[in-house]
Structure formats: structure tokens, C-alpha cells
Amino acid sequence: MRVTQMLIPTLREAPAEADVSVSHQLLLRSGMVRKVAAGVYILLPLGSRVVKKIENIIREEMDSAGGVELQLPIIQPAELWRRSGRWDLYGPEMFRLQDRHGREFCLGPTHEELITCLFAQEVNSYRQLPLLLYQIHDKYRDERRPRFGLLRGREFIMKDLYSFDKDEDGLEISYRKMYDAYNRIFSRCGLNFRAVEADSGAIGGDVSHEFMVIADQGEDQLLYCSKCNYAANAEKTPCPSDELRKAADEERPLQLAATPEARTVQDVAAYLQLSTDQVLKSLFFNIDGKLVVVLVRGDRSVNETKVLSYLGADKLEIADSEELRNNFGIPMGFAGPVGLQEKTSVTILGDTEVKYLYNAVAGANKSGYHYLNVNPGRDYQVDHYDDFRVAQEGDPCPCCGGSLQMQRGIEVGHIFKLGTRYSEAMGASFLNEKGKEIPVIMGCYGIGVTRTMAAAVEQSHDQDGIIWPSAISPFHAVIMAVDQRNQQQAGMASEIYQQLTAAGIETLYDDREERPGVKFKDADLIGCPVRVVVGKKAITDGLVEIKRRSGGEMAFRTKEKITGYLQDILADMLHKQGTKN
RNA sequence: CAGGGUGUAGCUCAGUUUGGUAGAGCGCUAGCUUGGGGUGCUAGAGGUCGCGGGUUCAAGUCCCGCCACUCUGACCA
Numbered sequence: 001m002r003v004t005q006m007l008i009p010t011l012r013e014a015p016a017e018a019d020v021s022v023s024h025q026l027l028l029r030s031g032m033v034r035k036v037a038a039g040v041y042i043l044l045p046l047g048s049r050v051v052k053k054i055e056n057i058i059r060e061e062m063d064s065a066g067g068v069e070l071q072l073p074i075i076q077p078a079e080l081w082r083r084s085g086r087w088d089l090y091g092p093e094m095f096r097l098q099d100r101h102g103r104e105f106c107l108g109p110t111h112e113e114l115i116t117c118l119f120a121q122e123v124n125s126y127r128q129l130p131l132l133l134y135q136i137h138d139k140y141r142d143e144r145r146p147r148f149g150l151l152r153g154r155e156f157i158m159k160d161l162y163s164f165d166k167d168e169d170g171l172e173i174s175y176r177k178m179y180d181a182y183n184r185i186f187s188r189c190g191l192n193f194r195a196v197e198a199d200s201g202a203i204g205g206d207v208s209h210e211f212m213v214i215a216d217q218g219e220d221q222l223l224y225c226s227k228c229n230y231a232a233n234a235e236k237t238p239c240p241s242d243e244l245r246k247a248a249d250e251e252r253p254l255q256l257a258a259t260p261e262a263r264t265v266q267d268v269a270a271y272l273q274l275s276t277d278q279v280l281k282s283l284f285f286n287i288d289g290k291l292v293v294v295l296v297r298g299d300r301s302v303n304e305t306k307v308l309s310y311l312g313a314d315k316l317e318i319a320d321s322e323e324l325r326n327n328f329g330i331p332m333g334f335a336g337p338v339g340l341q342e343k344t345s346v347t348i349l350g351d352t353e354v355k356y357l358y359n360a361v362a363g364a365n366k367s368g369y370h371y372l373n374v375n376p377g378r379d380y381q382v383d384h385y386d387d388f389r390v391a392q393e394g395d396p397c398p399c400c401g402g403s404l405q406m407q408r409g410i411e412v413g414h415i416f417k418l419g420t421r422y423s424e425a426m427g428a429s430f431l432n433e434k435g436k437e438i439p440v441i442m443g444c445y446g447i448g449v450t451r452t453m454a455a456a457v458e459q460s461h462d463q464d465g466i467i468w469p470s471a472i473s474p475f476h477a478v479i480m481a482v483d484q485r486n487q488q489q490a491g492m493a494s495e496i497y498q499q500l501t502a503a504g505i506e507t508l509y510d511d512r513e514e515r516p517g518v519k520f521k522d523a524d525l526i527g528c529p530v531r532v533v534v535g536k537k538a539i540t541d542g543l544v545e546i547k548r549r550s551g552g553e554m555a556f557r558t559k560e561k562i563t564g565y566l567q568d569i570l571a572d573m574l575h576k577q578g579t580k581n
Numbered sequence: 582c583a584g585g586g587u588g589u590a591g592c593u594c595a596g597u598u599u600g601g602u603a604g605a606g607c608g609c610u611a612g613c614u615u616g617g618g619g620u621g622c623u624a625g626a627g628g629u630c631g632c633g634g635g636u637u638c639a640a641g642u643c644c645c646g647c648c649a650c651u652c653u654g655a656c657c658a
Contacts, residue, residue, distance in 0.1 A: 012593085012608080013593050015592065038650070038651085279657090281658070282657095285656085301657070302657075318656050320583095324658085330658090336658085363658060483616055483617090515620065516618065518618085522619090
């Protein structure tokens with residue numbers, strides 16, 4: 001491709017709208033994407049090429065794992081979603097619309113309902129199983145807060161595959177196929193990533209893994225063991241309780257203390273000159289319409305996922321100050337479990353760590369006061385103790401007891417075993433060998449394509465711009481003449497460009513009559529793995545300059561040897577990147 | 582959703598305090614110049630100052646309402 005024939009609007013400065021994320025800024029500046037609305041983007045020619053590269057890698061791996069591609073509609077009738085119960089469950093994140101007759105539809109945030117419905121209509125026999133159907137298509141989610149550019153958009157491209165099996169063993173095989181395929185996909189994309197155990201969330205099901213691109217700015221925390229292979233999303237990591245068990249300290253008498261204006265754990269601890277792990281944190285949640293109190297140690301976070309799963313509930317929201325005041329007459333910031341049950345019948349859940357938290361500080365349910373020396377059993381009762389906290393770095397590994405390490409990551413893939421949650425709701429059943437009609441067993445497997453593109457930039461860039469892994473770079477190489485008006489230079493650049501292109505090396509020819517500095521800057525920003533420059537030396541000595549974007553020495557080759565040389569180094573890069581994990 | 586910030590040329594922003602002819606740099610167009618890391622000079626084009634209402638002789642500027650974008654938070658009581 002010639003630059004003069006393309007649309008590559010690079011920017012010297014990042015637009016003010018570009019937020020804190022590096023990938024957002026670089027994708028805008030390098031002319032890959034443009035924003036249309038919050039969380040909605042145009043993929044410009046370069047960005048579109050990157051997306052296609054990623055899609056094709058995914059497509060190849062899905063196909064070789066037995067996947068079959070199809071395309072489901074974006075617009076979906078409400079009726080389908082009512083059948084699975086998710087029309088209400090999905091809430092304001094779903095884009096909803098009506099047609100001219102007032103019939104309700106949504107823009108598909110995901111496609112379980114539709115695919116399951118298709119199965120119900122078209123598949124009847126175990127002889128047709130297993131079946132792995134997938135698509136690469138747009139998804140729509142009205143995020144409460146779109147941010148980080150393509151990392152959290154409201155319209156995004158996703159690959160979603162659904163597996164249909166006749167039994168659990170079959171599901172296990174399908175799941176394993178996808179797990180392996182995902183490892184190959186992200187390796188081939190040249191990404192540094194890690195597969196972790198994950199929570200399956202609102203989508204239902206039990207077993208689940210997330211594929212995380214390792215990046216310091218990632219939204220997810222993942223914990224992995226330095227001794228064994230254990231790795232999980234922090235929210236999923238179980239916290240052991242046995243070794244916490246310790247003898248009760250001497251129980252000191254309960255005491256009321258004035259703590260004016262001290263509303264947060266940090267404030268209270270600082271005011272009383274204690275560490276935060278001596279404070280009892282009492283959080284009120286509205287869970288499926290009922291108020292529940294969860295107690296954790298002051299230095300810990302409540303794990304909403306674990307609470308939901310313990311209660312078998314669907315929706316959890318932190319109670320606001322009004323709810324607290326109206327239901328309990330408790331001022332925000334001074335809530336605690338002491339005397340709570342005398343006033344109300346609220347359920348109190350306690351994290352196991354709290355069970356052994358003696359002589360703690362807790363809110364006195366009275367503005368400006370906390371209790372000192374609060375003890376479990378004596379001063380308050382807990383309905384259920386269990387693991388309700390978020391695991392942290394340094395906690396023991398649930399597998400081997402080793403110490404857990406923390407990394408941040410960007411979730412680019414997520415695979416789930418769904419079981420029969422959707423097939424039962426949508427009536428997707430088949431006749432088995434014995435002629436008995438049973439619901440099909442499902443799994444679903446997603447990859448955020450546009451998010452993967454942004455995650456790659458997040459992971460691989462420098463101060464000058466993007467450094468694409470070669471497998472997903474918009475072009476393999478960029479070529480330019482230092483002086484495009486010099487006929488000898490331009491002629492040779494053009495000749496080499498054609499030669500490379502003919503050899504299957506995707507080459508971008510910067511044939512603009514710009515100053516060399518401008519072309520160098522743009523080449524760095526766009527980040528193709530190899531740069532070829534035809535300058536004076538090429539004319540006088542016949543030597544053309546080749547430089548890798550990732551750094552290192554310049555190389556010089558005659559124009560006859562360039563194609564072979566580039567093929568070698570590109571193959572070398574692909575090999576290295578493909579075996580990164 | 583709560584709280585903050587910002588909306589002026591394609592981009593980055595000044596001008597708003599104290600109302601009085603619409604600005605700069607970059608980019609764009611033309612010419613000359615220059616040609617290995619965003620050349621230099623000259624001349625140009627380009628704006629319903631986010632939208633609507635109000636105050637005023639006069640509003641980018643003051644007042645009211647709305648919208649968009651954005652940041653932080655939305656568990657730490």
C-alpha cells in the first residue's frame with residue numbers, strides 16, 4: 001500500500017478526549033481509530049487491518065478446533081431474553097429499542113439466547129453432537145462508564161463460540177479444546193498473557209477461566225502461586241481460614257469512644273492510633289431487595305462475588321446512606337454489628353477472619369462514636385461465617401500453601417462451562433442414544449477482539465509509539481525514500497516495495513514528499529516491526545538500511561538481498577512471539 | 582448513578598476575573614527554501630465561541646436551563 005493512497009491521519013498530540021490509557025492515545029495518534037461517541041469508535045484502515053489479523057488468527061484456531069462459523073443478528077427480540085429471564089436481569093447495560101409497532105428489541109450484548117434458540121429449532125439428535133458454533137461480530141453493552149478507549153467500549157467486536165454436547169464428558173472435551181485453542185491464539189498474537197481461574201458471574205455455570213494480558217494498567221488483579229501452577233482472578237481466589245485460628249485474647253470490657261468525623265476505616269484507625277486490621281468493617285448491601293450486613297477486617301475488601309454465590313443471589317448493590325438511615329436509623333460511617341440484631345432482623349455475614357478478631361473497633365451506630373474492645377459472640381452474633389473477603393498478595397496459595405503473587409491484567413478471553421442453564425430455559429434438547437429427550441450441555445467461549453488490539457498496544461509500546469507484535473501488525477514493513485523527489489531514491493524504493501509485496505511481505509510504502517523526520521516519526525508511531533529506508537547510501541553504495549522497530553542495530557543489504565533478509569527476520573519474530581507463553 | 586472538570590479553527594489551547602472588532606502554535610492551501618528524526622520564510626483559507634433562553638445599547642465573557650465529552654468514585658461505613 002502507498003501512504004498517499006491511504007487514510008492515515010496521524011496526530012502530533014493526543015486529543016484532549018483521549019483519557020489516561022496509553023493504548024487509547026496511541027491508537028488515536030497513529031491514525032488507527034477515531035471516536036464517534038463515548039465508547040464507540042471508527043476503525044480506520046490501519047486499525048481495521050489489525051482487527052482482521054487478530055480475527056484471522058482466531059478463525060484459524062477455531063476452525064482447527066472444530067468450530068463452525070456462522071453469523072447471528074445484532075438485533076434480538078425481547079421475547080427471547082424474557083424466556084431466559086435475562087431481559088430484567090441485564091438491566092440498564094442493555095441497549096433496548098422498539099420497532100414502529102412498539103415491539104421490543106435489544107442490541108445483542110451477547111448471544112446465548114439466540115444460539116440456544118437456534119439449536120432448539122434445528123438440532124434434534126445426539127448424532128449431530130458435539131457442535132461448536134461461533135461468530136465474530138459486534139456486541140453492544142451500555143457500560144455505566146465506558147473508558148480506556150477500546151478497552152471498555154459500548155460497541156466492540158467479539159468472537160463468541162458456543163459448544164453443545166450430549167454429556168458432561170463431551171463438555172469437558174470441548175472446554176479443553178477451547179482452552180488449548182485460546183493459548184495458541186494469544187501466543188500467536190505475540191502477547192504475554194496468563195490463563196487464570198475465574199468466576200463465571202451472571203452468565204451462569206460453574207467452571208471458568210479468564211485469559212489475561214499482563215499489563216500494569218489492567219483493571220483486573222490476578223494472583224498466582226510462585227511454587228505451583230495455581231493462578232486465579234483475585235475475586236475468585238479462596239481464602240483459607242484454618243491457620244487463622246488462634247486462641248481468644250483476653251476480652252477487655254466494651255467501651256464507647258468518641259470518634260468525631262472519623263467515617264472511614266483509615267480515619268478511625270488513624271484517630272485511635274491503631275492499624276486498620278484492628279477495625280471491624282461493617283458493610284450494608286442490598287441483595288436481591290434484602291439488606292444484608294457483611295463484616296470483614298478493616299484492611300480487607302468484601303468479595304461481592306463470594307457473597308452472591310454464598311447466598312445464591314443475583315444482584316448486589318452497596319446500600320446508600322438513605323437506605324441505612326431509613327431502615328436502621330444508622331448514620332453512614334458509624335455502622336457496626338453491636339446491638340444490631342436487637343433492632344432489626346437483618347442477616348449478618350462474617351468473614352472467617354472476623355471470627356478471630358478480638359478487642360476490635362466497630363461503629364457504634366451513633367454519629368461520631370465507635371466501640372472499642374468489640375468481641376464476637378459476646379458483643380454481637382453472626383448468622384453465618386464463611387470466606388467473604390478478597391484475597392491479597394502474600395496470602396497463602398489455596399493449592400500448596402505457597403505465597404501468592406499479584407499481577408494486573410486485561411481480560412481478553414473468557415471461557416465458561418454453562419451446563420444446562422440456557423438449554424433448559426430455551427427448550428434446547430435432543431434425543432440421546434436411548435431415545436430419551438434431555439437438555440443439551442453447553443459451554444461458551446469469548447474473545448474481545450478490539451480489546452485484544454488495545455491490550456497489545458498497552459503491553460507493547462515506547463515513548464515514540466506502538467511496537468506491534470508482527471503477527472497482528474497492520475503491515476510487516478514500512479519502506480520510504482529519504483528524499484522522495486530524488487528520482488533514483490524513489491525509483492529504488494518503489495522497486496523494492498513491489499519486490500517485497502510480490503514476495504508476500506505486507507509493505508507500506510511511505511511515498512509522501514514529506515521531510516524524512518516526518519516520515520520517521522510516523523513510522524515509529526504506527527509501529528510496524530521493520531523499517532526499510534532508501535537514502536544516499538543506497539544510491540552510492542547500493543546498500544539499503546533495515547531497522548527493527550523494537551530496537552537493535554541497523555542492518556544494510558543490497559536490494560537483491562532485502563526480500564530474503566526480511567523474510568528471515570520476520571519468521572524469526574513470529575517464532576519468538578508465538579512461543580512467548 | 583454521585584461528585585468534579587472541560588466545551589472557542591481539523592488538533593493543542595489562550596481570551597471569560599473587569600461585557601466593547603475572534604486569537605496563538607501546529608495542521609491545511611499556494612509560492613520560494615530545505616532534504617537522515619515533526620526545516621525556514623511569505624501570502625492565504627478556515628469559527629452559528631456546545632445548544633436554548635434571559636439580562637444589556639452591546640454577551641465567547643454575566644444569569645438560568647439543557648446537552649456532550651471527560652476524570653474520580655460507585656465496597657471500606
